[in-house]
Amino acid sequence: MKFKYVCTNCRKVHETNEVIYLCSECGKNATATTPPVGILKVIYNYDKISKNFAEIAENQYIDLLPIRDIYSMPNLAIGNTPMYEYAFERYGEEITLFIKDDSQNPTYSFKDRASALVSAFAKEKEIDTIVAASTGNAGSSLAGICAAQQQKAIIYVPKSAPIAKLTQIKMYGAKLVTVDGNYDKAFDLSIEAGNKNGWYNRNTAYNPLTIEGKKTVAFEIYQQLEGNLPNRIFVPVGDGVIISGVYKGFEDLLKIGIIDKMPIIVAVQAEGSKNLISNIDNDEFIVEPSNTIADSISVDIPRNFYMTRNFIKEYNGEILQVSDKEILNASKALSETTGLFAEPAAAAAFAGFMTYLNEDIAEHESKNLVLLTGSGLKDLAAVQELIAE
Numbered sequence: 001m002k003f004k005y006v007c008t009n010c011r012k013v014h015e016t017n018e019v020i021y022l023c024s025e026c027g028k029n030a031t032a033t034t035p036p037v038g039i040l041k042v043i044y045n046y047d048k049i050s051k052n053f054a055e056i057a058e059n060q061y062i063d064l065l066p067i068r069d070i071y072s073m074p075n076l077a078i079g080n081t082p083m084y085e086y087a088f089e090r091y092g093e094e095i096t097l098f099i100k101d102d103s104q105n106p107t108y109s110f111k112d113r114a115s116a117l118v119s120a121f122a123k124e125k126e127i128d129t130i131v132a133a134s135t136g137n138a139g140s141s142l143a144g145i146c147a148a149q150q151q152k153a154i155i156y157v158p159k160s161a162p163i164a165k166l167t168q169i170k171m172y173g174a175k176l177v178t179v180d181g182n183y184d185k186a187f188d189l190s191i192e193a194g195n196k197n198g199w200y201n202r203n204t205a206y207n208p209l210t211i212e213g214k215k216t217v218a219f220e221i222y223q224q225l226e227g228n229l230p231n232r233i234f235v236p237v238g239d240g241v242i243i244s245g246v247y248k249g250f251e252d253l254l255k256i257g258i259i260d261k262m263p264i265i266v267a268v269q270a271e272g273s274k275n276l277i278s279n280i281d282n283d284e285f286i287v288e289p290s291n292t293i294a295d296s297i298s299v300d301i302p303r304n305f306y307m308t309r310n311f312i313k314e315y316n317g318e319i320l321q322v323s324d325k326e327i328l329n330a331s332k333a334l335s336e337t338t339g340l341f342a343e344p345a346a347a348a349a350f351a352g353f354m355t356y357l358n359e360d361i362a363e364h365e366s367k368n369l370v371l372l373t374g375s376g377l378k379d380l381a382a383v384q385e386l387i388a389e
């Protein structure tokens with residue numbers, strides 16, 4: 001078999017080509033107070049994979065994807081997003097900043113990487129309906145990708161989602177179910193409906209392919225920087241699937257022997273939604289209700305808490321929180337200095353980088369990368385206070 005699944009909690013290995021979500025041994029869905037247990041990680045026969053990265057890249061990473069055929073992917077430009085380089089001086093130090101702009105995906109967010117892979121897998125399994133719960137971007141992404149693939153999408157979203165994201169879902173022709181309640185409620189309802197109707201579920205982390213889809217950004221970073229990885233990569237964190245995808249992509253390269261060191265990955269959370277950070281050393285998970293303008297990282301129970309925590313501990317990752325004010329200021333500064341307009345969740349990663357800059361950068365290494373995960377046009381309301389006359 002090309003790939004297997006290993007449980008992040010109990011290490012049980014699952015050999016199957018069929019649809020699988022949580023671990024069959026220890027898998028437990030999230031409750032109102034605890035993250036899910038038994039998220040699966042996809043692993044490959046690493047010693048059988050070419051150490052020649054150019055070869056892997058030429059085949060669009062198919063050797064490291066859990067699908068048979070790259071043409072199962074939608075006929076849309078997923079990934080291969082632009083990388084920009086900026087150089088400047090700070091406290092006498094040369095600073096390099098790379099920005100990887102994933103707002104340039106077809107539905108304008110990073111989520112397309114996951115939706116595309118989930119959709120491709122469904123296509124190979126001849127499943128024609130995919131369901132998801134979302135705070136907005138995962139849903140608008142799945143809706144767009146399914147439209148391109150002639151699949152049906154059913155999206156559960158809290159009523160409070162920004163209008164642009166809800167509009168996208170409708171325009172792409174998906175069935176939109178607005179939930180009178182939060183994301184957690186939408187999550188449970190989507191699983192229930194999926195089980196009842198036999199739909200494939202794209203819920204983040206719950207479906208292990210969401211992490212596999214998101215990891216391709218790490219391969220692109222390696223490719224675009226010709227192997228010269230940055231010292232630090234700033235990633236906004238809500239459920240912890242994007243950051244785990246970044247780690248997983250580099251971990252694949254480590255296991256094949258293409259790289260020999262994991263870059264430092266900085267998990268940036270909003271001060272008002274930092275349940276990953278505040279529980280990183282806790283034995284028992286303690287939820288603080290989230291409240292931030294960055295809706296895409298506003299999460300009470302991070303759905304990929306345990307895997308993310310394992311990655312951060314294993315590879316000496318860093319954690320950082322930024323206030324809503326810092327996020328808004330960062331969003332404005334980013335727009336003004338680069339021409340890149342990011343949604344608040346994405347601007348949070350840039351705010352994290354700015355925090356490091358304002359501290360003594362000499363203490364840090366100087367080659368940095370910020371992941372821009374979504375377009376500013378997705379949430380215009382969030383920035384109105386900045387531009388009020």
Ligand SMILES: *Cc1c(COP(=O)(O)O)cnc(C)c1O
Nearest residue numbers: 137238239240241242296373374
């Ligand atoms: C989903 C999302 C995030 C956070 O990703 P997680 O996997 O939930 O940590 C960050 N930014 C944007 C724009 C997103 O849509």
